[in-house]
Amino acid sequence: xxxxxxxxxxxGRVVQKGYKRPEFDEQYDTTLDDVDAVFNDSEEHHVxxxxxxxxxxxxxxxxxxxxxxLNLGNLFDSEQEFKRETxxxxxxxxxxxxxxxxxAAKPLGFDVQKKNYKLRLEKVKAGRKGNLNVATExxxxxxxxHMVEVRKAKGxxxxxxxxxxxxxxxxxxxxxxxxxxxxxxxx
Amino acid sequence: MGCVSSKRFSRSAPAHEDPAVLASQTSFTVNExxxxxxxxxxxxxxxxxxxxxxxxxxxxxxxxxxxxxxxxADRVFDLFDLKxxxxxxxxxxxxxxxxxHPKAHISEKTAFAFKLYDLRGTGYIEKEELRKMVLxxxxxxxxxxxxxxxxxxxxxxxxxxxxxxxxRIDPEEWEEFVKKNPATLRNxxxxxxxxxxxxxxSFIMHSEASD
Numbered sequence: 001x002x003x004x005x006x007x008x009x010x011x012g013r014v015v016q017k018g019y020k021r022p023e024f025d026e027q028y029d030t031t032l033d034d035v036d037a038v039f040n041d042s043e044e045h046h047v048x049x050x051x052x053x054x055x056x057x058x059x060x061x062x063x064x065x066x067x068x069x070l071n072l073g074n075l076f077d078s079e080q081e082f083k084r085e086t087x088x089x090x091x092x093x094x095x096x097x098x099x100x101x102x103x104a105a106k107p108l109g110f111d112v113q114k115k116n117y118k119l120r121l122e123k124v125k126a127g128r129k130g131n132l133n134v135a136t137e138x139x140x141x142x143x144x145x146h147m148v149e150v151r152k153a154k155g156x157x158x159x160x161x162x163x164x165x166x167x168x169x170x171x172x173x174x175x176x177x178x179x180x181x182x183x184x185x186x187x
Numbered sequence: 188m189g190c191v192s193s194k195r196f197s198r199s200a201p202a203h204e205d206p207a208v209l210a211s212q213t214s215f216t217v218n219e220x221x222x223x224x225x226x227x228x229x230x231x232x233x234x235x236x237x238x239x240x241x242x243x244x245x246x247x248x249x250x251x252x253x254x255x256x257x258x259x260a261d262r263v264f265d266l267f268d269l270k271x272x273x274x275x276x277x278x279x280x281x282x283x284x285x286x287x288h289p290k291a292h293i294s295e296k297t298a299f300a301f302k303l304y305d306l307r308g309t310g311y312i313e314k315e316e317l318r319k320m321v322l323x324x325x326x327x328x329x330x331x332x333x334x335x336x337x338x339x340x341x342x343x344x345x346x347x348x349x350x351x352x353x354x355r356i357d358p359e360e361w362e363e364f365v366k367k368n369p370a371t372l373r374n375x376x377x378x379x380x381x382x383x384x385x386x387x388x389s390f391i392m393h394s395e396a397s398d
């Protein structure tokens with residue numbers, strides 16, 4: 001893997017004369033390593049090529065499984081005060097959805113890490129049960145329609161609920177349909 | 188053990204509803220079965236006060252609306268109603284929910300989901316059934332997609348799953364498909380079932396069972 005003077009490595013970066021690149025597996029970019037650790041996605045370690053990644057497409061059964069009639073957790077709903085996960089659909093292009101979520105989350109005090117169409121939002125300030133950690137993923141229903149799942153990964157559920165209320169106010173413009181009644185009525 | 192383990196059962200519980208028996212034959216602990224009974228009582232006395240879960244009570248619990256008809260809720264209800272007598276009793280409730288316990292084996296969840304989606308009970312999931320379910324989901328979510336888009340979604344999934352190309356998904360193909368797409372079974376596990384004893388604190392004070 002030793003680079004020649006001014007040669008280009010797979011990422012297209014020019015390496016300068018005399019520079020000796022650290023020996024590590026070409027597949028791993030240091031910045032993605034941290035993101036990978038956060039996401040625990042061992043199956044996604046592949047060489048990143050110039051080809052644009054697309055959001056993961058939901059298969060028809062995954063789509064069907066989102067029916068309220070198939071989510072028996074609803075039977076226990078009065079016992080669970082706040083949901084830990086919610087979703088909405090958007091007609092916006094997926095890259096724009098990612099951008100908007102990032103733009104909305106940062107002023108709310110969140111650190112944002114992105115990988116393809118997954119985002120990890122971590123609240124900088126610790127809350128009641130540590131730092132609130134939220135995972136979002138954009139999935140394709142159809143080329144013109146995407147679903148955004150927002151799920152609490154760590155932390156206090158009430159804080160997650162408050163965060164989501166704020167987030168949904170900011171994202172109002174890109175939301176098409178939401179499964180969260182409260183979100184639909186967000187001012 | 189036996190009926191002595193819980194006062195509230197010794198009066199009225201027949202052997203087949205005994206928490207210890209149910210716990211030994213399902214993914215639940217005795218305490219979890221007893222906690223489930225608290226939930227079951229709420230559901231089974233919500234409209235028809237007979238201690239059995241009727242379809243409308245099931246709908247009320249799922250949708251907050253006893254009159255809401257839903258293809259998928261119908262399928263779940265039918266599968267829970269093991270004796271096929273139109274109501275869900277406590278034993279059926281526990282045995283069926285056991286499949287949704289996070290500890291339940293993936294093969295149980297896979298099989299249950301297959302039966303769920305095999306709308307006509309033919310032993311196969313046909314393309315028309317998949318299309319019908321996708322349309323039902325879109326309708327329920329108030330999402331409007333063109334016919335051709337729906338066809339594309341159905342075709343893509345079907346061609347992935349129907350590996351021998353005979354126009355229907357058999358249980359073996361379903362198993363393979365689910366292995367490759369584990370998110371397909373995500374709704375088949377309810378993490379809450381592991382926390383259920385924490386939600387019924389008044390119960391814990393009465394129970395003499397400890398496990």
